[in-house]
Amino acid sequence: xxxxxxxxxxxxxxxxxxxxxxxxxxxxxxxxxxxxxxxxxxxxxxxxxxxxxxxxxxxxxxxxxxxxxxxxxxxxxxxxxxxxxxxxxxxxxxxxxxxxxxxxxxxxxxxxxxxxxxxxxxxxxxxxxxxxxxxxxxxxxxxxxxxxxxxxxxxxxxxxxxx
Amino acid sequence: xxxxxxxxxxxxxxxxxxxxxxxxxxxxxxxxxxxxxxxxxxxxxxxxxxxxxxxxxxxxxxxxxxxxxxxxxxxxxxxxxxxxxxxxxxxxxxxxxxxxxxxxxxxxxxxxxxxxxxxxxxxxxxxxxxxxxxxxxxxxxxxxxxxxxxxxxxxxxxxxxxxxxxxxxxxxxxxxxxxxxxxxxxxxxxxxxxxxxxxxxxxxxxxxxxxxxxxxxxxxxxxxxxxxxxxxxxxxxxxxxxxxxxxxxxxxxxxxxxxxxxxxxxxxxxxxxxxxxxxxxxxxxxxxxxxxxxxxxxxxxxxxxxxxxxxxxxxxxxxxxxxxxxxxxxxxxxxxxxxxxxxxxxxxxxxxxxxxxxxxxxxxxxxxxxxxxxxxxxxxxxxxxxxxxxxxxxxxxxxxxxxxxxxxxxxxxxxxxxxxxxxxxxxxxxxxxxxxxxxxxxxxxxxxxxxxxxxxxxxxxxxxxxxxxxxxxxxxxxxxxxxxxxxxxxxxxxxxxxxxxxxxxxxxxxxxxxxxxxxxxxxxxxxxxxxxxxxxxxxxxxxxxxxxxxxxxxxxxxxxxxxxxxxxxxxxxxxxxxxxxxxxxxxxxxxxxxxxxxxxxxxxxxxxxxxxxxxxxxxxxxxxxxxxxxxxxxxxxxxxxxxxxxxxxxxxxxxxxxxxxxxxxxxxxxxxxxxxxxxxxxxxxxxxxxxxxxxxxxxxxxxxxxxxxxxxxxxxxxxxxxxxxxxxxxxxxx
Numbered sequence: 001x002x003x004x005x006x007x008x009x010x011x012x013x014x015x016x017x018x019x020x021x022x023x024x025x026x027x028x029x030x031x032x033x034x035x036x037x038x039x040x041x042x043x044x045x046x047x048x049x050x051x052x053x054x055x056x057x058x059x060x061x062x063x064x065x066x067x068x069x070x071x072x073x074x075x076x077x078x079x080x081x082x083x084x085x086x087x088x089x090x091x092x093x094x095x096x097x098x099x100x101x102x103x104x105x106x107x108x109x110x111x112x113x114x115x116x117x118x119x120x121x122x123x124x125x126x127x128x129x130x131x132x133x134x135x136x137x138x139x140x141x142x143x144x145x146x147x148x149x150x151x152x153x154x155x156x157x158x159x160x161x162x163x
Numbered sequence: 164x165x166x167x168x169x170x171x172x173x174x175x176x177x178x179x180x181x182x183x184x185x186x187x188x189x190x191x192x193x194x195x196x197x198x199x200x201x202x203x204x205x206x207x208x209x210x211x212x213x214x215x216x217x218x219x220x221x222x223x224x225x226x227x228x229x230x231x232x233x234x235x236x237x238x239x240x241x242x243x244x245x246x247x248x249x250x251x252x253x254x255x256x257x258x259x260x261x262x263x264x265x266x267x268x269x270x271x272x273x274x275x276x277x278x279x280x281x282x283x284x285x286x287x288x289x290x291x292x293x294x295x296x297x298x299x300x301x302x303x304x305x306x307x308x309x310x311x312x313x314x315x316x317x318x319x320x321x322x323x324x325x326x327x328x329x330x331x332x333x334x335x336x337x338x339x340x341x342x343x344x345x346x347x348x349x350x351x352x353x354x355x356x357x358x359x360x361x362x363x364x365x366x367x368x369x370x371x372x373x374x375x376x377x378x379x380x381x382x383x384x385x386x387x388x389x390x391x392x393x394x395x396x397x398x399x400x401x402x403x404x405x406x407x408x409x410x411x412x413x414x415x416x417x418x419x420x421x422x423x424x425x426x427x428x429x430x431x432x433x434x435x436x437x438x439x440x441x442x443x444x445x446x447x448x449x450x451x452x453x454x455x456x457x458x459x460x461x462x463x464x465x466x467x468x469x470x471x472x473x474x475x476x477x478x479x480x481x482x483x484x485x486x487x488x489x490x491x492x493x494x495x496x497x498x499x500x501x502x503x504x505x506x507x508x509x510x511x512x513x514x515x516x517x518x519x520x521x522x523x524x525x526x527x528x529x530x531x532x533x534x535x536x537x538x539x540x541x542x543x544x545x546x547x548x549x550x551x552x553x554x555x556x557x558x559x560x561x562x563x564x565x566x567x568x569x570x571x572x573x574x575x576x577x578x579x580x581x582x583x584x585x586x587x588x589x590x591x592x593x594x595x596x597x598x599x600x601x602x603x604x605x606x607x608x609x610x611x612x613x614x615x616x617x618x619x620x621x622x623x624x625x626x627x628x629x630x631x632x633x634x635x636x637x638x639x640x641x642x643x644x645x646x647x648x649x650x651x652x653x654x655x656x657x658x659x660x661x662x663x664x665x666x667x668x669x670x671x672x673x674x675x676x677x678x679x680x681x682x683x684x685x686x687x688x689x690x691x692x693x694x695x696x697x698x699x700x701x702x703x704x705x706x707x708x709x710x711x712x713x714x715x716x717x718x719x720x721x722x723x724x725x726x727x728x729x730x731x732x733x734x735x736x737x738x739x740x741x742x743x744x745x746x747x748x749x750x751x752x753x754x755x756x757x758x759x760x761x762x763x764x765x766x767x768x769x770x771x772x773x774x775x776x777x778x779x780x781x782x783x784x785x786x787x788x789x790x791x792x793x794x795x796x797x798x799x800x801x802x803x804x805x806x807x808x809x810x811x812x813x814x815x816x817x818x819x820x821x822x823x824x825x826x827x828x829x830x831x832x833x834x835x836x837x838x839x840x841x842x843x844x845x846x847x848x849x850x851x852x853x854x855x856x857x858x859x860x861x862x863x864x865x866x867x868x869x870x871x872x873x874x875x876x877x878x879x880x881x882x883x884x885x886x887x888x889x890x891x892x893x894x895x896x897x
Contacts, residue, residue: 028280039279044190045183047397049347050430054828057347085183094181102177105795109626110180111347111397117181140834143827145347145398146626147802148795149838 012075018043019087029075033067034058036074037084045085045114049143056142059115059122060084066122068141085114088121097121100155108146116142120156132157167635167645168856171791175650176395176630185395188367189351193423196353197226199416200282201409201432202272202289204264207500207820208298208469211262211271211291218288219274224281226420228289229273231259235418236383237411243380247373248404248506248662253471256503258408259415264293265470266502267300267821268435273412275424298500301817302441302466303338309464309495312472315479316548320489322447325458329449333526334460337446337518338887341466341813342439344507345827348397350436351427352413360384362417364391366410369403370662372621375655377406378414391655396625400803401506403625404662407436434825437505438813440466442477444518448526454540456487463515464495468503472496475511481519482548483596483755484558485541500820506664508803509863512597513870517807517888520593520871525884533576534592534875535566546753554752555850555857557783558594561759564844565592565781569761578882586765586774589880595758595868599785599859600667604675605658605743608637610683612730612737614712615647618679622660622672623653627862628792629668635789636673636856640680642709658741666756666860669788671744674854678742680709686740687714690733691724698722746854754853756784756864760804762872766880771892774839775805775873781844785859790845793861797843800865806833807866808873809889831889 011026018041025040034051037043037060046069049057053071060069061083088095097117100106107113119142129135135153144152179185204211216228227233237260238244244255258270272289276282299305326332348367355363368374371391378389396403409426416424428436447460463477478492507513527534539562545552566572574590575581581588607619618637624630630650638645651657660672688707691699691714699707699714699722708717715723730738763777778801787793810831814823824830850857870888877895878884885894 031280035279038190042192043183044186047187047347048189048349048427050349050827052430052826052828054430054826055347085181089182094178098181101181102173105174105791107177107180107626108628108792108795108799109347109396109398110176110185111187113180114183136836136838140836143347143832143834145345145400145832146795147799147833147838149802149833149835150798150841151795152835 014075014078016077017081019083027074029073031074032070033072033074033077034069037069043084043086047111047114049112056119057112057115059119059142061118061122064125066119085117088117097155097159100158103158104151104155106148106151106155108148112142112144116144116152124160165639167638168788169786169790172631172635172645172789174628174631174792175634175645187348187395187397188353188365188393189349189425189427191353191365193355196423196425197275197277197420198279198282199273199275199412199424199426200286201270201412201426201428202274202286203432203435204267204269204271206264206293206295207267207300209264209296210294211264212294213292214272215290216272219285222281222285222288224277225285226275226277229259229415229419230271231261234259234415238381238383246377246405247370250471250473256470258411266435266468266500268432270408270412273416275416275420298820300499300501300815300820302443302497305497305499306443306464309497311493311495312474314493315476316482316492318491319547322458322460322489322491325489326447326449326460329457330452331529332449333522333529334447335522335525335886337444337521339442339444339514339517340888341441342507342811343434343813343830344400344402345830345832346398346400346402349427349430350407350409350433352410353425354413354417354423356417356421356423361388362414364389364410364414366391366393367396367403368393368406369396369399369623369625369664371623371653371655372659373662374406374410378410381411382414382418393623393653396623399625400508401510401664402437404506404664405437430827431825434813434822435502437503439507440473440504442514444477444515446518446522448522450526450530454530454532454537456485456541458489459485459487460491461519462493462495464497466499466501466504467496468501469498471503473504477511477515480512480516480596483546484543484594486543509597509867512863512867513807516596516867517870520868521874521886524591524875524878535562535571538562538594549753551751551753554754554852555785555848556755556757557846557848558757558759560846561757561781561783564846565759565761565779568842568844569779571761578879583765585767587768587880589764589766589876591872591875591879592759592761593868593871593875595760595864597666597756597864597867599754599756599853600665601670601746601854602661602667603743603745604660604671605741606675606679607658607739607741608679608683610641610738612727612735614643614726616641616643617649617651618676619651619657620660620672620675621653621655621657622668623663625663627663627668627796628789629663629672631792632669632788633672633676636676637680640677641683642711659743666862669860670854670858673788673856673858675742675744677855678744679740682740682742683738684709686738687726687729690729694724694729694732697724699724752852756859758782758864758868760868760872762876764873764876764880771895773809773877773890777840778869779842779844780865781846782864783846783848784861784864785848785850785853786857787845788858794843796861797865798841801841801869802833802838803866804869805837805873807888808870812889
C-alpha cells in the first residue's frame, strides 16, 4: 500500500491579476482561490463561511463574473483577472454599492458583506435584475445570518438608480 | 444635547466592513504562523481505545499532533473551566483532556502543520478506535427520564385544579427542534506567540475578558501573560458567550510549539458547539367563556448534556403578559449525549413564548374570540410573579400601532377564507417579551486638546452596533462631532465589560460613557471657570455644558470657552477619565421590552409552499439610541423568527447519535428570496425610571413572538395547526 503521508503534490506556478496587480504564486493544486487570496496574498476581505459553496461569503469576480472562490481551484484560474472587495474602491472613493450598503445599513456583523457586495457587482453587470423580486432571487446565493436582506435589496436598488 | 442619540446614524465601522479592512479572529497573522486542524469524534459516547497519529506525523510539513496523551498541561479543577456564563451545575467540557467521549463532534486531536491544507490533509490520517458506550440523543425518547429543575417562578393558586374546572380549555405540546446559531464567520482563534510564555489571542468571542479569565485558569497563567482581542465578530447570536474549544486548542498548540497558531473550525465542526436545545413545551390554558383566563400551566422539557445542566426561562413569560389567578411554570431537563446547549438569540423566550402564543391563538379559536381581543382582555399591567408595576410597558400601544399598520381589522376570522389567486392567505399575530437587563460596565475616555476623544471599553460589537452607539453617546455628551470620536473595543486590557449578550450592552455601555463624560465635563467646567476673565466666571458648574467643541453656559452658547483654550490654560495635553458605572438596584419595578407581531403568509395549497409576505413588528423598548441600526436589529430578529417558524432544524439520526445536516445548505436558514416586506415600528416609550437615558436594549426582542405569529397565520390560511416546528411543506400536505 502506498504511503498516504507522502502523497503531497508538487507546487504549480500560478499567475493571477488581483485587483489590477499581477501576482505569481506557487500553489499545490488543491489550494482554492479563496485560500490563495486569504492565506497566500493576505487579502482577507474575501471571507470563508462554509468552504462548500453554500453561503456565498467568498464571492469574488473572476473576469467580471461572480464566483464562489471556495469552489474554484486557484491553479485553474491561471491568467484570470480577479476582483475582490479590496479592489472596488477607487482612489479612496467607495464604489456606489459600498456606499449604498452603508447608507441602507445593509449589514450588521459585516462578515457576509464583501461577498454580498461582490455578488451585487456581478449582478448589476449581468443586467438580469430589474425589480426587488429579481434582486432577491438572484442574490439568494449569498446568506446573511444577521438578516439584513431587505436592506441589501434597498442598497442594490440605490446603486441601480431605482428609488 | 442630542445631535446623535436617537437619530439614524450610519455605523461608524461601516467603511471598514464594506472595504474588507475589518479584521476578524482568523485573519490576524504573525511571523511563523502555523495552522491547526481539528480531528473530531464520530461517536456520541464512549472512550478512545486507540489514537494513532504516526501516519499524520509523517506528512511533510506536519509539526505535531496534540491529543489527550500528548499536550501541555491543562487545569484539573472544574472551577478553572467555569467561565462567566457557565451553568451553575455540572463540569464544563475540557477539550483534549482525557479519553472520554461526551458528544459526537467532540475534538480529539489537533494536527498542527506549516500550512492549512497540510494540516487538513494530515487530519484524515489520524486513526481512531473507540470503545463505544450506550447513548441517547433523542429528547422525545428520553422524556420520561426528565428531571425537574428550578422553574422560573413560584406557582400561584392551583393551576391544575383551575385548568381542570375551566369552561374552555386548551392543552397541547409544542415541539421546538435543536437549532444552531450558524454565524457567518467560522469559529476561529489566532494565538500570537509573544515569547516567554506570553500570548496575544485573537478570538471569535462575545466577551474578551471572559475568555481571558478562562484561559488564565485553564493554563495557569498570570493575567499579564495573556491578552485577548476580538475587534470584529462575524456574528455570534449567543454561540460566542462561552469560550469555545478552538481557543483552548490554539493556545495548546502555541504553548506546545512556542509558535503562533491559528485554528479555524469547519462549518461542520461548529455543530459540535452549543445549540438552542430541543424543547417540548406543554402549555395549558383555561378560561371563562368571555375569555378571562383562569389558569396558565406551562411546562418546558428541554435537552441538556450529560455533563452540565443548562436551563433558561422558557415557561414563565405568561407571568409578564396575561392576568391569571392560577399559574404554574416548570422546567425539566433530559440529559443526553450531546454538547451542552447554550444561549441562542432570546434563549428560553424564543421557544417558550412561541408555544405560549400559539396556545393563546388556539384558545382564541376555542373561545371564538379575535386573537388580539383575547390578548387585550388578559392584558396584565403588573408582573404577576412579584406583583410589581413596570418601569414602562407600552404593549397596548404596540398592539394598536401594529394592528393598524397591518390592517388587522380587515381579517376574516374563518380559516381558509382569504385567498390571493391560487394561494391561501393567512393572517396571524403574537406577542413578544424580553427582559430589559443592565450590567456594570466601565469605560475610559481620553480627550485631547485638539478636540478628539477616544473611548475605550472591553465590550464586543458582534454586529449589534456597539461601536456606533458608544460613539453617538460620547459625541453628544462631549459636544463633539461624531467624526472626532474614536472607539476602541474588545480588548481584555480595556476597562471591564461583561459578555455582549442578553440585550444589555446598549444600556450598560451607554451609561458608562455618560459617567466618564460627566467627569470630563466637570473638570473642563472647573478649568474654564477659573480662566482669567472667563465668560463662565459666575456660572454654576452644574449649568456648564459641552457643546460644539466648547465649554458653555446651558441655554447661552454665547458664553463659552473653547475646549482647546481651557486645556491650554490648565497646561493639559489630555484629560483621561475612567468610570465604572453601576445601575442603582431597584426591586420595586419589573423591567421588560415588548412587541406585537403581525404576519401574513401565502400558501400554495397544492405544493404546500409557504411564503411570509408581510411582517409588522411594533416594538416598545424604551428610547432607541439609533433608529437605523435599531431597526436593522429588529428586522434581523424577524428574519430569525421566520427561520425558526419555517426553516431551521438540526436533524440527528438517533440510531447513531449524529447530526445529519451539519452544513449551511441542509440546515436551512432564510435566504434573500425568503424575505419580503418587514415593517418595524418603534412605539414611543418614555422610561425615566429604568436608567438616565431610558434605554432597554433590542438584541432579543425582535425574534420573540415571530414564529408564533407565522404559525398562527399558517393555521388561519389552511385550518391546519402544526405544533411541531419548523412548519415545512410535508407537514402541511400530510
